[in-house]
Structures are given as C-alpha cells and as structure tokens.
Amino acid sequence: xxxxxxxNETILVVGGGISGMTxxxxxxxxxxxxxxxxxxxxxxxxxxxxxxxxxxxxxPTCGLEINLRxxxxxxxxxxxxxxxxxxxxxxxxxxxxxxxxxxxxxxENCTACGACAEAVTTEIDNAFNYNLNKRKAAYLPFNxxxxxxxxxxxxxxxxxxxxxxxxxxxxxxIDLDMKEEVLELKAGAVVWATGWRPYDAAKIQPYGYDRFxxxxxSVEFERMMDPxxxxxxxxxxxxxxxxxxxxxxxxxxxxxxxxxxxHCSRICCMASLKQSSYLGERYGDDAEAKASIYYxxxxxxxxxxxxxxxxxxxxxxxxxxxxxxxxxxxxATGDVILHGVDTEGYHRYDNQHDLVVLAIGMEPSxxxxxxxxxxxxxxSGFIEVHTDNGGIFGAGCASNALDVNRSVQNATAAALHAxxxxxxxxAAEA
Amino acid sequence: MSDANTAMVEKYRNxxxxxxxxxxxxxxxxxxxxxxxVCSGSCPFGxxxxxxxxxIFMMIRAGKRDEVxxxxxxxxxxxxxxxxxxxxxxxxxxxxxxxxxxxAHRLGIAPKMNPTRRxxxxxxxxxxxxxxxxxxxxSLKLYRMDGWVSFVKKGLQMAxxxxxxxKTGRLDAMALFTHKGIEGKKGLHAMLKKAxxxxxxxxxxx
Numbered sequence: 001x002x003x004x005x006x007x008n009e010t011i012l013v014v015g016g017g018i019s020g021m022t023x024x025x026x027x028x029x030x031x032x033x034x035x036x037x038x039x040x041x042x043x044x045x046x047x048x049x050x051x052x053x054x055x056x057x058x059x060p061t062c063g064l065e066i067n068l069r070x071x072x073x074x075x076x077x078x079x080x081x082x083x084x085x086x087x088x089x090x091x092x093x094x095x096x097x098x099x100x101x102x103x104x105x106x107x108e109n110c111t112a113c114g115a116c117a118e119a120v121t122t123e124i125d126n127a128f129n130y131n132l133n134k135r136k137a138a139y140l141p142f143n144x145x146x147x148x149x150x151x152x153x154x155x156x157x158x159x160x161x162x163x164x165x166x167x168x169x170x171x172x173x174i175d176l177d178m179k180e181e182v183l184e185l186k187a188g189a190v191v192w193a194t195g196w197r198p199y200d201a202a203k204i205q206p207y208g209y210d211r212f213x214x215x216x217x218s219v220e221f222e223r224m225m226d227p228x229x230x231x232x233x234x235x236x237x238x239x240x241x242x243x244x245x246x247x248x249x250x251x252x253x254x255x256x257x258x259x260x261x262x263h264c265s266r267i268c269c270m271a272s273l274k275q276s277s278y279l280g281e282r283y284g285d286d287a288e289a290k291a292s293i294y295y296x297x298x299x300x301x302x303x304x305x306x307x308x309x310x311x312x313x314x315x316x317x318x319x320x321x322x323x324x325x326x327x328x329x330x331x332a333t334g335d336v337i338l339h340g341v342d343t344e345g346y347h348r349y350d351n352q353h354d355l356v357v358l359a360i361g362m363e364p365s366x367x368x369x370x371x372x373x374x375x376x377x378x379x380s381g382f383i384e385v386h387t388d389n390g391g392i393f394g395a396g397c398a399s400n401a402l403d404v405n406r407s408v409q410n411a412t413a414a415a416l417h418a419x420x421x422x423x424x425x426x427a428a429e430a
Numbered sequence: 431m432s433d434a435n436t437a438m439v440e441k442y443r444n445x446x447x448x449x450x451x452x453x454x455x456x457x458x459x460x461x462x463x464x465x466x467x468v469c470s471g472s473c474p475f476g477x478x479x480x481x482x483x484x485x486i487f488m489m490i491r492a493g494k495r496d497e498v499x500x501x502x503x504x505x506x507x508x509x510x511x512x513x514x515x516x517x518x519x520x521x522x523x524x525x526x527x528x529x530x531x532x533x534a535h536r537l538g539i540a541p542k543m544n545p546t547r548r549x550x551x552x553x554x555x556x557x558x559x560x561x562x563x564x565x566x567x568x569s570l571k572l573y574r575m576d577g578w579v580s581f582v583k584k585g586l587q588m589a590x591x592x593x594x595x596x597k598t599g600r601l602d603a604m605a606l607f608t609h610k611g612i613e614g615k616k617g618l619h620a621m622l623k624k625a626x627x628x629x630x631x632x633x634x635x636x
Contacts, residue, residue: 206472206516252466257518296466325471325516340471346485348470348477 002101002181004078006035008094008425011418012187013037014085017045018404019396019411020193021067026415027191028076032422035185037083037099040127042145043068045195047404049128049142051225054274054403055307061144063404068146081147086182088190088372092391093425095187103178105152105162110173112140112148119168122161124153126230129223132238133230138165143228152176188425189391189418190372192383193411196362196397199254199261206326207253207358213239214336215327217253217360218271225278235282237355239334244355245288248338249276250324251295255361263380266401268359269299273311275357280316291317292353294324294338320349327356362401368394391421446495453633455529456522463487469513469523479503483513483523486530499534505546507531536635548575560611561618567606 006012009032013024016038024036036043050060071077082102090096106116116138123134128142137153150173156162157176166174201209201217209215214237227233235244249272255265276291283289298319300308311317322342330337330352338351364381376386382401383394394400395414396407450457463484470482481489481503489498504527513523531547534540540547549572556568569592573584585592595601602608612618629635 252518258520259516259518296464321467322471323466323468323518325468341467341476341482341484343465343467343484346467346470346482 002080002183004035004080004183004185006033006078006185006187008186008188008429009033009422010035010185010187011189011191011415011422012085012095012097012185013191013193013395015039015045015193015195015396015398016043016079016081017193017195017396018047018063018067019195019398019407019414020045020191021071022408022411023191023193023395023415023418024077025067025070025074026412027419028074029070030415030419032076032419034077035187036077036079037085038079038081039084040141041081041104041149041151042141042147043071043079043081044142044144044146046219048144049130049219049223051222051229051278052274054270055304057274057277060404064144068144071146079147080183082151083183085371088392092421093188093428095190095391097185097187097190099183099185101181101183103154103180104149105154105157105176105178106150106173107175107178108149108173109171110149111171112150113170114140114150115168115170116150116152116165116174119164120156120161122153122156122159124155129230130217130220132220132223137161149173189393189421191393191395191411191414191418192368192372192375192398193395193414194364194366194368194398196401197365199265199361199363201253201358201360203260204254204358207250207324207356208327208329208336209358212327212329212336212356213237214244214334214354215356215358217358218249218268218275219360221275221357222271225282235278235355237334242354245279245283245286246290246352246354247276247279247292248324248336248351248353248356249291249293249359250338250356251293251298251359252323253358253360256296261361261363261380263361263378263382263401264299265361266299266301267403268361269295270304270307270403272357272359273298273300273308276311276314276317280314289316292320292351293317294320294322294340296321296323320351322349362397364398366398368392368398391418393417444491444493446493446498447491449495450490450530450533454526454533456525457529459521459526460487460490462519462521464519466518468516468518469521472512472516474510474512475506475508479506483527486527498530499537499539500541502541502544504528504531504534505541505544533633536629536633545575558618558622560609561615562609562611564605564609564611565601566603567609569601570606 011027011032011034013020013036024034028034047060053060082104084100086098086100088097117136120136120138122137124137125131126133126135137156140150162176198219223229224231224235237244254260272293279289279291320342321344322340324338325340328337335352336356341348368375375389375392376384378384383399393414395411467484470484507527509524511524552571557563574581596603
C-alpha cells in the first residue's frame, strides 16, 4: 500500500509536466507540502518529447534537469506516478481526492540496469515517440525519466514474458503481484496542470493524415529530430524511408476553425518557424532542402518577432499566405501535392512536397468537469479563472493554449494562489 | 471634428462594404472573412472564376463596386456548398454569392449575356407566371435563348431524350396548351408585387 501523508494544508498538483513540476517545486520551496500526481510512469510531460525549444533553440533536457534536481532535493514533494485523479470533492481548504494508482510491477529496488528489457521479446507501441516505433514491453519511459525505474507493460502480465523479466532481474525489483490501488487524500488546494494533447489530425479530412504516409504532425516531426528518437535523428518519410528535404508546413491545422478548434493554439507558428530551422541543421547548404510554410497569418507574438524576422531571411524557407484546401497523393513517388489559392495575388497552386507537417493545434488533455464539478471552463475546455472554482487553479496548458515559457509563468501564479488558500487554512487552525 | 477630418473619414469610409451589408443577402458576413483562401481552393469551379470568393470579399472591402457588380464570377457558383462546409469562420459563402448576383441583376448591371443569369431569368418568369413550372415551355425557351439556328440544332440534339420523356409521361407534349398552374394565380402575383415593392423601398431600387 502506498503511504501518502496529506492534510488540509497540502497542495495537490495534478499533472507532472513542466507546469505541474513548476507549481509543485515553487510551492514546496515556499515551505508547503505538495503531492504531485502524474498519470504516466515518469515526469516531464510533452516538454520531454521536444527536440528543441524556441526561440533560443536550446534543448529541453537542460531545463528538465534543473527542475528534476530541485524536485529531488526537496523533501516536501511526494511524487505519485501512474496515478490518475478520479474525483475531487469538497471546498477550498478541505478537498477529498480519490487517486487511482496503476501497478508498475517494478518496485524501488530497480536500478534501471535494463536486464528485464533484454530478456523480454514482446514489443509494444512507443507512446513516447507518438507510436512511430516500438519498444520492449519492459521499458524505461525515456532516458531522463524520473523516477528512473522500468515499467512492465500490463499486456504481458500473466504470460511467460513477464516471468522472463522477473527471472532476469538481479535486484528483486519486479513484483508481478502488484495491484491497482485507490488512495483517498486530503488537500487544501489543487493545482490542475494536466496539459494538452495534439488535436486528432485525422479529423481534418481533406489533409488525409489517416490516408497518406507522408502527412505527419508537428509533434511527430519533433521526435524525428531526436538522436534517440524513432529515426535516430533523421528526417525520414515513413512511405519509403527516403530522407525528406522538400518539406511543407501547414499552419492552423485544426486551430482557428469552427469545424475543429475555435481557439488559436498559439505555439504552432513558432513551432513551424523553429522546425524550418531544423533543415539547415540536418542538411547544411544542400540546395534541395526547402521549407514551405503555408499560413493564414504568422502569430509570432512580442519578442518572437525577432525569430520570425530571422527565419524570413533564411533562403531555405518560403512563406505562402494560404490555408491549403486539400492534399492529394502522387502515386508514383509517394509525394504529397498541396492544392489551394494564395492570398497574395490569388494564384492557384498544386505544389509537390516530400513531406507535409501539420502544425497541429492543442486541446486540453483532460475534461476537468467530469472530475471536479463546478469548475468553469471556456468553449474549448480550458479552465477559466473564476471564484466558483474555489481552491482549484488551472495551470499551464490546462488553463490556456500556452508555450513553455508562459506555462511556467502561469504555473508559478497558480502555485501562489494555492499557497494563499493553504495559508488561510493554517491561520484558521492556529 | 474639423472639415478636413470629416473629409478624410468620408474618403476612407467603406461605402461599398456598407452597401453590401445593407442590400445583399447575408452581406453582413463579408467583413468576417479572414482571407485564408480555403473557399477558393475547395471550389470545384475554382479555375474558371475570374475572381474566387476570397478575392470578391477583399474587393468588396476595397470598395471596388463596379468590378464586383459587373463581374460574372459569382454567377459561376453551382451551390455545391463546399466553401460553406470548409470555411473556418462558417461564412455562408454560397448564399453571399447568390446575394451578390441577385443584387447586381436587380441594379441592372449584371453581365447581360451571362448564361446563368439568362437561365435564372427564364426560370423565374416561367414559374411566377402560373405558380408552377411549365417544363415544356421552359425547355423550348432555353433552346431558343441563342436564336432560332441554335434552337433547331439543340432541338435535334435532344430529340431522343425528349421523345423518351414524352413516352414515359415525364414531359407533357401538350403542356403549351394544357398547363394550368396553381389556383389563385392572382394572389401569387399580388404577393410578388408587394414583395418587390418592399424590397425596392428597402434597397432604394425603386
């Protein structure tokens, strides 16, 4: 049984991505007790899946490492992984929270030696790489995973595969009898940082994400640049394994569209500008390497304008002011053909590209309404600031479509709101 | 405001957009267009338009009254509704196109020889005359639209289809004499007259 001490003065942080980690660390460093709940087996969230950040083009691993060090050094944070909040009831200063913990089948003895993964032959979809490749059914979620412990996939439990993993372990770290648990916790305030998920690209029917191999999403493209990613850092087309050089980016794929997401997802313009710079990084001066960005308008807000200006100077990058109408397949080459009319001159085009990257929009990954009643959300499901929300505060992409920088600011603000609630509780009890 | 100010405001006032908003069906939507171009790209007749819908909307906002109203672009619309389905802002583009076409026609400045306009006119006169379409006279008028030579040519071309339709009872060979129309034709005509009056007064056409 998992032991967790939580009181009315504890802050519960839901979601262990960059926003949740930030809120948890900030609150804990202010002397508050924090329980950090993460649904997946490791902290880090979508940031851990990025190759580079904009606008500085530095690696997210660096920022993650700093945060993980702060988190590990702080005794006030209790991290629960594979844990999902099922319900939140009560009021500010007095919440009861039910948390379901899925079995990891690996205990604290694990040294991440990897012997279990070597012993197991079954492979499963690699969710960390957006299912672009497979991984063993006994796996470390990713290199920087915290906690640094393997996971046994539930699909092999009860099969000889699981026994092989257990036999291979020299530290008695594998416990195949682990069961799902439900914890009942108290909390004074809740920071809701469940983040975002990419919009389902297959729903944008004319772009054929579900029909054409060489139509991919921006999050998948990001994984391909990672040297430890599914393609070993190469930009390969899944149709024929050829290196993609003539790449199109389609902006507002799902966003700003009343048929899909009504809001602007805010990150996609900068993401595509950033990703267009990856071509120079991979192909140097190769004249065949070209990025074409199809856009309605580029929303590079405030200081990002400088980055936009810099990309405009890049001879590899072309901007086409047009929302692409549809995509067809060139059967002979596997190339994709983009059709539309551009707004600067109203020229009809049928442009052939090796690969199309849909700058996919973001939507909230969890609908809070089914978990905590009475929390106000906007039409897109993002948590709104409202007095009715009591001691529940949205943070990061659960509260709006935000980039990493703004998510962190937003999470710090949410932590401060939560601290004020638990301070009121301690003042009342003193 | 000084006179100079007023003059400048007047100069930049977008009179044609206001005119469209007031007089064209669904015209108040024009200002909502964000110029993404998905309507033009999705239009099956796209390559044949002189100005795709997106451009028409921009021309309206730019005050190009003559170019828009004299254009035959909006007459190309076949009402497939692809643009409405795809528009990220749900503009009723098909309806705006028909609204513009109708407005230009009512002003008497629509392209005279545009086949869609001529057909629409023949159809409208035919159906309002008796309250019900006389298909035989409609077809004959349509064949005669481009003169007697083309009437004979088209007639011969379609003779087989016509005979088949007579035989199966899909077309009444005697309709020119027997077509009755609806009861209370007078009422219909009175209603239409009143409707025209109201519309003309509202749009300042009378």
